[in-house]
Amino acid sequence: MKQPTEMSHLNISPEEDNSSSNSNEYTTYQDCPRKVPLGGQFSDDGESQNFLPEHNLGKKKYETEYHQGNASFGMSVFNLGNAIMGSGILGLSYAMANTGIALFVILLMAVAIFSLYSVHLLLKTANEGGALVYEQLGYKAFGMPGKLAASISITMQNIGAMSSYLYIVKYELPIVIESFMGVSTGAWYTNGDYLVLMVTVVIILPLSLLRNLGYLGYTSGLSLLCMVFFLIVVIIKKFQIPCPLPVDVSALNETIKVLNTTLSQLNTTAVDYSEDACTPKYFVFNSQTVYAVPILSFAFVCHPAILPMYEELKDRSRKKMQGVANVSFLAMFIMYLLAALFGYLTFNVNVEPELLHTYSKIYKADVVLLIVRLAVLTAVTLTVPVVLFPIRTSVNHLLCASKEFSWIRHTIITVFLLVGTNALVIFVPTIRDIFGFIGASAAAMLIFILPSAFYIKLVKKESMKSVQKIGATAFLLCGFVVMIGSMSLIILDWIHNASSSPDTHGKGH
Structure with a gap:
């Protein structure tokens, strides 16, 4: 998830299509500075939109010919890769552990192909x-219902991304502080909930209150480099960590004293040290399997960034932008598969919903992992204000589109969004629940439902009996099945966990 894309200009002119009845119409936007956050909110003051009426393409054909974007094919691939890549990569090993290698690969390929098809529908509809x-x-x-559906879905997706970033702060910052200070757990300044609040107030809030956050978009490159470094470390550590996992006797004894439980109970609820835990599974079905598709959907959502990137593409055409998407999705597919596979093969059944946190079971002060943690923490902390920006812009546009900028309103909306996100991170027990819920709802809307619905409605030249419209209709129905089915199973799992004792909860709790 998912960074904003800076724009070189804002003269919008879709590629010409001679066979379209609408080929002579297009929409232009008032020229404004390069401040276009993810979510498609074009802004000249950081908070408002200004649209000009449609014109006849024949009168200003030079705008399509001479006012093109300036992003090369390669740079567009890099930008879209940044938009796709996000914290979702940290949950893929957990998804593989609860589906098995073979089933995971099938699901990963299916979600990637569906996401690409969704991009195809979106570009053609645009x-x-x-x-x-x-x-x-x-x-x-x-x-207005269509606009609200798109705005709410993008807002939910970005809130999910913000929550996942703050979960990384909650999980990883205590480990970093303990490593540097050599203190044991239990001190207030190693409590993840307190640290999330402190980082939010001291770093994230001041950055989020700025009217223009465009310069923070450069953290997208840092985030991608961090994830590539993370992937390399995951692959290397697979060959350094033995299986079964080594038993830390002192840690076990301390945990037994705290929990006042038996050794057998501890092993069934915490870490499996048996030889069987080292045998990879190819097909797995359990109560956590229902989170696999939502986690994968969450990891592949980049659709709000597709159209701004399309506008910025040099010598743009739908075919060229589809090529950008194909290369980007292939690269991310390979990264996702490698990260999930090697993370799973390292820990097998013991992998946690956030992979990086799983390494703390083995390494408390490993220098390489400490560097990875610091890099990821820096990247996600600086990315939260960027992800918050389009949510605030969307809320402001929906509620106060005709009003001038107000610092009071600007501050209230920012604080409200950060308070709500922090509440999610503190009170929702695991990052798996965020990935699952957002992936099953907002991600399903952005990947499946909205692009196909827009295509069916706006592409007039094709009849409902055409292959394209039938495919889009099937895709729409598939989206409803995925969303309703995943949400139902996830809610049932929550109810089951709420009615069970802590000993029977899944490993994500």
Whole structure:
């Protein structure tokens, strides 16, 4: 998840399509500085939108010819890779542990292909509908309900991304502090909940209150480099960590004293040290398997960034942008598969919902892992304000579109969003629940439901009996099945866990 894409200009002109009845219409936007956050909110003051009426393409054909974007194919691939890559990579090993290697690969390929098909629908709809903003497509297709659906889905997705970033702070910062200070757990300044609040107030809030956060978009490159470094370390550590995992007797004795339980109970609820735990499984079905598809969906969502990147592409065409998406998705597919596979083969059944945290069972002060943690913590902390920016812009546009900028309103919305996100991180027991819920709802809307619904509504030249419309309709129905099915199973799992004793909870708790 998912970084904003800076724009070189804001003259919007979809590629010409001679066969389209709408080929002579397009939408332009008022020129403004390069401040276009993820979520498609084009802004000239950081908080508002200004749209100009549609014009006839024949009158200003030079704008399509001479006012192109300046992002090369390679740079666009890099930018889209940044948009796809996010904290979701940390949960993929957990998904593999609860589906098995073979089933995971099948699901990963399916979600990647579906996401690419969704990008195809979105690009074609943008050309036909004459808009390169996700919310504007929703408005053109279904009026205000369509715009609200797009805005709410993007907001939920970004809140999920913010929560996942703050979960990394909650999990990893205590370990980093303990390593540097040599203190044992239990001190207030190693409590993850307190640290999340402190980081939010001291670092994230001041950055989030700025009217223009465009310069923070450069952290997307840092985030991608951190994840590549993380992947390399995961592969190396696979060959350094023995299986079964070594038993830390002193840690076990201390834990037994605290929990006042038996050794057998401890091994069944914490870490499995048996030889069987080292045998990879190819097909696994358990209560946690239902989280696999939502986690994968969450990891592949980049759709709000597709249209701004399309507008910025040099010598843009739908075919060229589809090529950018193909290369980016292939690269991320390979990274996701390697990270999930080697993380799973390292810990097998003992892998946790956040992979990096799992290494703390073995290494308390490993220098390489400490560097990885610091790099990831820096990247995600600086990324939270960037992800918050389009949510605030969307809320402000929906509630106060006609009003001038107000620092009071700006501050209230920012504080409200950060308070809500911190509450999620503190009170929701595991990052798995965030990945699962957001992946099953907002991600399913952005990947499956909205692009296919917009396509069916806005692409007029194809009849409902055409292969393209039938495929889009099937994709729409598939999205509802995925969303309703995943949400139902996840809620049932929550109810089951709530009614069970702590000893019977899944490993994510």
